[in-house]
Amino acid sequence: MQRIPTLTVDFPSWARISPKRQEHVRRVAVLSMMWADEMGVSGEERDRWLKAVALHDALKSAPKEVLLELAPDSWGVDALRHGPAAAVKAELDGEEDRGVLDAVRYHSIGYADWEPVGQILYLADFLEPGRSFHSREHESLISQVTTDLEGVLRAVASERVTGTVALGKALLQETVEFWNSLVRTS
Ligand SMILES: [Fe+2]
Numbered sequence: 629m630q631r632i633p634t635l636t637v638d639f640p641s642w643a644r645i646s647p648k649r650q651e652h653v654r655r656v657a658v659l660s661m662m663w664a665d666e667m668g669v670s671g672e673e674r675d676r677w678l679k680a681v682a683l684h685d686a687l688k689s690a691p692k693e694v695l696l697e698l699a700p701d702s703w704g705v706d707a708l709r710h711g712p713a714a715a716v717k718a719e720l721d722g723e724e725d726r727g728v729l730d731a732v733r734y735h736s737i738g739y740a741d742w743e744p745v746g747q748i749l750y751l752a753d754f755l756e757p758g759r760s761f762h763s764r765e766h767e768s769l770i771s772q773v774t775t776d777l778e779g780v781l782r783a784v785a786s787e788r789v790t791g792t793v794a795l796g797k798a799l800l801q802e803t804v805e806f807w808n809s810l811v812r813t814s
Pocket residue numbers: 684685710711735736
C-alpha cells in the first residue's frame with residue numbers, strides 16, 4: 629500500500645474534528661505545501677495557505693446546534709455549514725485575512741473572487757490522495773497545478789459540478805459564478 633506523507637497542522641483551539649478528518653487535513657496540507665514549494669511562493673503566503681487548510685474542516689465534527697448558531701444560512705444545506713461556520717469562528721477568534729476567510733467559507737462550493745489561497749485549498753481538498761474517489765486522472769491533475777492552475781481548476785470544478793448535477797441537486801449561485809469565471813478566462 630502506498631504510504632501517504634503527512635505534515636504537522638496547527639488546528640485552532642476550538643476545533644471539533646475527528647482523528648480521521650485530521651488525517652485528511654494533513655494530506656491537504658502536504659499537497660498545498662508541495663505546490664507552494666514548486667511555485668516558489670513567499671513564506672508569508674505559505675503561512676496563509678496552511679492557515680486556511682488548518683481552518684477549513686476545523687468544525688467538521690461540531691454539533692449541529694453549534695454550526696447552526698455560527699452559520700444559520702449556509703445555503704440551507706447542513707453538509708455545507710462547516711465551512712462558513714469555521715470562517716465565522718475564525719473571525720471571532722481574531723482572524724482578519726479576508727482571503728483566508730473566503731477560502732475557508734467557500735471551500736465546498738467554489739468562489740469566483742478567490743485569491744490563490746482559496747483556489748489552492750479547493751484543489752488540494754478534492755485531489756488529496758486519501759479521498760475514496762481518488763483516481764489516476766487526479767494524480768495527473770496534481771502534477772499539473774503548478775504549470776496550469778487555470779486548467780486544473782476547470783477540470784476539478786467541472787467534475788464537481790457534473791457530480792452535483794448527476795445527483796439531481798441544485799447548483800448554488802456561488803458555484804455557477806465560480807464556474808463561469810473559469811470558462812470566461814479560457
Ligand atoms: Fe470541508
